[in-house]
Amino acid sequence: MHINLLRTSLLFIALAWINPAKAQQLDPVLKDLISKGLSKSHNSRIHDLEAEQAMVDQQLAKSVFIPKLTLNGSFTRLNDDITFDNATKDLLIGTQKLLIKEAIGMPFNAPFPGNIPLTDVPNLQDQNILKSSVDLDWVLFSGFEATNAIKANKLKETSLNYIGLAEKDKIALKIIEAYDKLSLVYASEQVITTTSNYLNEQEHYVKKAIENGLATPIARKKIELAQQQLASKALEFSHNKTLLIELLHQLTGESRERLSLIAPELQPLSTTSLSNTDKRNEIKALEAAEQATLYQSKMVKSSFIPKLALKGHYEFIEDDLSLLEPKWYVGVGVKWNLFDGFQSKLKSQKAMIESQKYRVQIDEAEEMISLSIIKAQLNYESSLQHTKIAQKEIELASATYDLIDKQYKNNLASINEVLDALTDLEKANFKLKESLFDERRALTDQLHANGNLTSFYN
Template sequence: MQFNKGIFNIVMGISIGLFSAIGFSQQMDPVLQDLINKGLNKSQTVNIKSIEAEQARVDQRLAKSVFIPKITLNGSYTRLNDDITFDEDTQNLLVATQKLLIKEGAGLPFNAPFPEGIPLKDTPNLQDKNILKTSVDVDWVLFSGLEATNAIKASKHKESSINYLGMAEKDKLALKIIETYDKLALVYASEKVLTTSEKHLDEQAHFVKKAIENGLATPIGRKKIELAQQQLAGKKLEFQHNKTLLIEVLYQLTGESKENLRILRPQLESFTLNATSNIVKRNEIKALEEAEQATIYKSRMEQSNFIPKIALKGHYEFIEDYLSLLDPKWYVGVGIQWNVFDGNQSRLKARKSKLESQIYRERIEEAEEMIDLSIVKAEQTYQSTLQNSRIVEKEIELAEDTYEMINKQYKNDLASINDVLDALTDLEKANFKLQESYFDQQRAGTELLHAKGILQY
């Protein structure tokens, strides 16, 4: 967002008292702090990061659920084309055996004829053709080969990484709101300068009018004053446009009502920071480090595919009548699964995750170098803005003295109206430059706090 700098070289600014720095401690304008809080609650990007972190927590619960027994209820009905029975020879053998047992029980010799009138039992079917089954199965993983354990740790580090990314997004959003509020403060500062200039022009217009009436000035002087007043009116219109645009930006960022934003009156002041503060690790670095740890545990999870896994299996049939002669009513067993060779898939996946962790390591080192450079740059910029403010304060003193001197000379017919207007313009510019220097101090101070990882809001 840029505004016309050709008139007074203005952009926009931040609020008064953003920082009260003792060891880089901050005391933020409550109005600005409230706007930041509303912006953080409104931000879709920040909300998305919160949802992604919740997804990572769900992944952790999914990994833990591997060790919870799974219970399954089953029910089925099957009709075969016919009963499954023994073959004829086996059936004859079973009948003959049944007769021998009966004769033995009756005390008859082995070769005696079978007594008449004694019923024989039919040979049971191996499986009736109508099969109705209801059962319950229990599957319980006792040891996952560390695969689930490493998956849980990977998800925890992923959650931490997303949380730090969310904090970094909050920092970015806070910087945008602070900068916009900062610019609004500079726009209002321009209004004060324009009001002062208008007062000076009104005084000059009154003086020129009296001078013309007394024959001491020509109408040309009055027209020059009128031109300056029109130029001032143009600057006021620009001020209104800039203010409207900044209020719209704040509305989009924070969701605060435009009515409340229009009554804000942020101001700019010089401030100092204690540059001896320690540097705190930035959220961006923490996010990369946690992502690196997540990929390391992911690699271990892939490698653990070769570790034997142990599970318990249980089964119970509720209806016994429809079971075949070979089906058990219930059973419990413990089994082991050992993936000896999977075509190198696990090894290659683990290698891929390891390479991904190395990429994160390179990104961490690159980010640390960039942050170190940004700290040096921000410190130098901040020191430059302090020196610039001191220079501008001297420029204002000189511009004020020059204007007063030329104004007196003009009233004594020792200077022209052009000289007076030029001096007034120089005074305007000097006052604007002072506000701009305060704006630059705020921007440089904010960037320095952010670069050092100690920006609070």
């Protein structure tokens, strides 16, 4: 009865794993781990911050056209008042007298009346100077330099966003692989447990057979050796389980306690997005970076286009102004860079060379991706075939084991043959689990190669 139960259990597990009706998308627990892993990733966070910096650079470029207001305040004490020289003072006083005589109807050569006060000649600048003013600077036209800078930084932001998405895909692949390896460990433990139970039953049967003179102690030692070998495998899987839980903890930030409670199961994955529907994020990032360098080149070239700006100034304190200083003024100016020693030309050439480097990288990446798509497709097709072969091997190993076990019960086969058949059945089940693991790996690799992985795990 135990023999049939073992064979039935192993066959049921095998058929359940490869049943197409049970093919599924990523299970919710794995999706939740991926989501936490993407939030925790340091590299992903760095890319997000770099993209935010590019957004700030765009705002800085736009701020060129925003008027700038500057408040100024100062106090200055001169060594003395700034005044006219004596000859100029005498001239100004004489002119003042002539004007007064003309105003009262006196001849210009008549003596000046002593009872009429004269106004002192004001200083050009008093000794103590207190100033408070506001300046206005407003760029009206930057010669397209700011406009090209905005476009360059916008494309830089786009490139960094795509790099961040590509990094997230890599993180998702690591989490899926670790999760599937943990599933493989759990599935292997199930088979080991089933095999261990049967060996215990066989040990009991051999013990009775020895007592009745139907078997030798060597048969029991062989079973004990098989149990030790199985225990060694169980210890190996336990260590792998601990390492995988630690890896998932580092990747996702999920607690080790919760990770040890999840029970992942290996199931065939299904998807309808195996065709190449979009460019890889890596290609999009390189293309955006290439366009950004082209706008950087245009930005440098535009330095030779005249710039137009408005300048304004207003003094709040009028009393301390010199006789030559206005209270306010407004003006429009033009700045035209005619020759800068070839600096702009060289910087533009440098940006164009950078653009050509991105183009070479794009061509190389497209070639590598094209090869990876073919390789991933072939691997996926091979993995499906290997899964079918593993199923047939399980059926054959199960039938062989059933036959030899019956022969052993009828003294037509040795205990070595029974243990060998049991080992073959165990290996066949491990091979099926490994084939299913490889199938899931091949599918996710193909999705990644085709640029469809993001939509698969989101």
